[in-house]
Amino acid sequence: MAIRLAQTMASKATRDAYGEAILQTAAAEPRVVALTGDLRDSVRLEAFAAAYPDRFFECGIAEQNMAGIAAGLAACGKIPFVSSFAAFSPGRCYDQIRVLIAQPRLNVKLVSTHGGITVGEDGMSAQAVEELAMMRALAQMTVIVPADATETAQAVMAAARHDGPVYMRLGRSGVPVLFDETYRFMVGVAPVLRDGTDVAVVACGIMVAEALAAAETLAAEGISTRVLNSATLKPLDEQAILAAARECGALVTAEEHTIYGGLGGAVCEVTAAQHPVPVERVGIADCYGESGTPRALQEKYGLTAAAIAAAARRAVSRKRPR
Amino acid sequence: MAQSAEISALEARAREFRKTILKIITKAGSGHPGGSLSAIDIITALYFHHMRHDPANPAWPDRDRFVMSKGHACPAWYVALAAAGYFDPEHLWTLRALGSLLQGHPDMTRTPGVDMSTGSLGMGFSAAIGMALAGRLDGRSYRVYALLGDGESQEGSIWEAAMFASHYGLDNLTAIVDRNGLQQTGRTEDRLRLDPLADKWRAFQWAVQEIDGHDMARVVTALEQARATRGRPQVIVARTVKGKGVSFVEGVVGFHGKALTPAELERALAELDAAPAGAGR
Numbered sequence: 001m002a003i004r005l006a007q008t009m010a011s012k013a014t015r016d017a018y019g020e021a022i023l024q025t026a027a028a029e030p031r032v033v034a035l036t037g038d039l040r041d042s043v044r045l046e047a048f049a050a051a052y053p054d055r056f057f058e059c060g061i062a063e064q065n066m067a068g069i070a071a072g073l074a075a076c077g078k079i080p081f082v083s084s085f086a087a088f089s090p091g092r093c094y095d096q097i098r099v100l101i102a103q104p105r106l107n108v109k110l111v112s113t114h115g116g117i118t119v120g121e122d123g124m125s126a127q128a129v130e131e132l133a134m135m136r137a138l139a140q141m142t143v144i145v146p147a148d149a150t151e152t153a154q155a156v157m158a159a160a161r162h163d164g165p166v167y168m169r170l171g172r173s174g175v176p177v178l179f180d181e182t183y184r185f186m187v188g189v190a191p192v193l194r195d196g197t198d199v200a201v202v203a204c205g206i207m208v209a210e211a212l213a214a215a216e217t218l219a220a221e222g223i224s225t226r227v228l229n230s231a232t233l234k235p236l237d238e239q240a241i242l243a244a245a246r247e248c249g250a251l252v253t254a255e256e257h258t259i260y261g262g263l264g265g266a267v268c269e270v271t272a273a274q275h276p277v278p279v280e281r282v283g284i285a286d287c288y289g290e291s292g293t294p295r296a297l298q299e300k301y302g303l304t305a306a307a308i309a310a311a312a313r314r315a316v317s318r319k320r321p322r
Numbered sequence: 323m324a325q326s327a328e329i330s331a332l333e334a335r336a337r338e339f340r341k342t343i344l345k346i347i348t349k350a351g352s353g354h355p356g357g358s359l360s361a362i363d364i365i366t367a368l369y370f371h372h373m374r375h376d377p378a379n380p381a382w383p384d385r386d387r388f389v390m391s392k393g394h395a396c397p398a399w400y401v402a403l404a405a406a407g408y409f410d411p412e413h414l415w416t417l418r419a420l421g422s423l424l425q426g427h428p429d430m431t432r433t434p435g436v437d438m439s440t441g442s443l444g445m446g447f448s449a450a451i452g453m454a455l456a457g458r459l460d461g462r463s464y465r466v467y468a469l470l471g472d473g474e475s476q477e478g479s480i481w482e483a484a485m486f487a488s489h490y491g492l493d494n495l496t497a498i499v500d501r502n503g504l505q506q507t508g509r510t511e512d513r514l515r516l517d518p519l520a521d522k523w524r525a526f527q528w529a530v531q532e533i534d535g536h537d538m539a540r541v542v543t544a545l546e547q548a549r550a551t552r553g554r555p556q557v558i559v560a561r562t563v564k565g566k567g568v569s570f571v572e573g574v575v576g577f578h579g580k581a582l583t584p585a586e587l588e589r590a591l592a593e594l595d596a597a598p599a600g601a602g603r
Contacts, residue, residue, distance in 0.1 A: 033459070054459060060489075062482035065448045069486070072389075072452020075430070075438055078459070080452075096445050096479075104430050104439040 019044025133261025444477025
């Protein structure tokens with residue numbers, strides 16, 4: 001089924017969509033509770049705290065304890081949403097997530113905002129560019145990176161309905177609204193946003209919009225480009241990715257993360273094992289970020305439509321003649 | 323207040339548990355005897371006198387919860403759970419074996435009666451707080467007990483949790499610190515000083531009791547006093563002896579994480595058989 005893209009220039013941060021969606025989710029599901037560590041404003045939980053003061057737990061600046069508390073709440077039937085900056089959760093509480101949440105498969109939803117380099121001016125310590133690899137390495141963990149506000153809203157509700165631990169990475173800055181209300185997010189499904197036959201771009205998060213722009217550029221050059229929105233990094237939609245590998249013969253991955261262990265790593269694992277094709281990974285190299293505006297950082301660190309288009313050309317050129 | 327006959331029965335039970343703990347660890351060939359023996363009197367008092375629980379219905383929503391934050395002492399817990407009827411005691415002999423119900427550290431997905439998985443130190447305590455919060459949110463009257471190691475208290479997350487519980491006035495939460503004074507490689511005070519430990523808890527606004535953790539009557543009354551406390555969480559700093567009950571294991575750092583040899587086990591069992599229950603204090 002074709003995905004209808006929103007015909008709008010609107011921009012909205014995925015964290016803003018989270019703040020609204022968690023309210024709706026909480027209204028529908030009384031087991032939902034929320035925790036944060038002195039970031040209720042930044043992670044957009046202020047409205048939740050006001051609406052559900054009994055179900056909101058301020059944990060102070062103590063992420064290890066916060067993750068452990070969430071496990072205890074989940075063990076007693078609650079559906080805790082734990083929100084901090086991605087640098088701090090999972091950054092500061094990895095072993096609590098591993099032992100108390102992932103290993104016993106407890107129903108905790110880790111929704112972190114300020115993921116990636118587009119945190120911007122706060123600089124590299126605040127920019128989580130490796131946490132998707134950490135979370136993807138955990139068995140029984142579902143990892144989701146929504147592309148826009150519409151998808152975020154649906155993913156929050158899907159996460160609440162999903163039985164088991166979820167890590168969801170959201171962003172600080174406004175991003176284009178790609179999908180209209182007809183869009184349906186499903187855990188583990190990577191829909192084709194634009195079909196193509198020469199190369200396929202598998203993207204997540206903010207890089208989905210860049211991928212769609214790159215596909216336009218490439219079309220003008222006669223390169224037919226498929227774009228997949230792989231919002232679920234784990235479990236990866238292997239079927240969709242292998243179909244793209246078979247039908248297009250070359251892949252590009254695009255993510256706001258290092259090229260190690262995130263979406264690029266996941267796609268290479270699947271294709272190398274089951275249907276090897278050239279794969280070019282667009283992402284952050286083996287380095288950390290710095291201060292700057294989100295857009296300037298995207299340009300400097302190669303997280304743009306132009307970088308994706310260049311990678312697509314490389315991927316196509318590496319294809320074996322048929 | 324418990325009658326002396328009840329205390330004697332608990333002491334007799336704890337003595338039998340000591341023997342079983344040592345036997346199953348030796349059978350497994352590895353495990354943590356020292357910290358299991360220091361904690362067993364407390365666990366016995368909790369499961370056979372103090373806590374509200376129903377082994378026939380381990381998912382009873384109103385059951386009191388126990389979290390073993392010092393997860394490596396789980397043989398002491400498993401022995402108590404088996405005796406209480408959570409599972410067939412035959413499973414004790416599979417401790418640490420492939421496919422066993424009884425893992426090297428507590429696993430809530432495998433072991434009936436285990437409500438929280440633990441292992442890495444300093445984190446089970448936080449999960450216990452989450453359980454206490456859930457109980458309060460749901461208006462349930464259950465209580466939550468967390469057993470902490472003293473060495474474990476070097477983890478910063480213990481103090482994050484201590485701050486949180488008193489801030490929220492969680493009076494349905496009791497922590498018991500197994501203050502045996504030793505950690506894997508030496509005395510706690512040599513590795514990273516904890517004292518004045520009780521004063522630290524007082525500074526964190528907890529209701530603090532300091533007791534002899536091998537004096538069964540004292541353990542029982544301390545738990546009762548904790549339960550009667552309103553408005554804040556309670557901690558019992560239980561002075562204990564690592565390896566308590568076996569002369570050549572007591573206070574010996576080397577028995578933190580090492581099974582007794584069959585010959586050592588024989589001597590230990592003979593000592594425990596010869597000693598009157600509760601005589602060790």
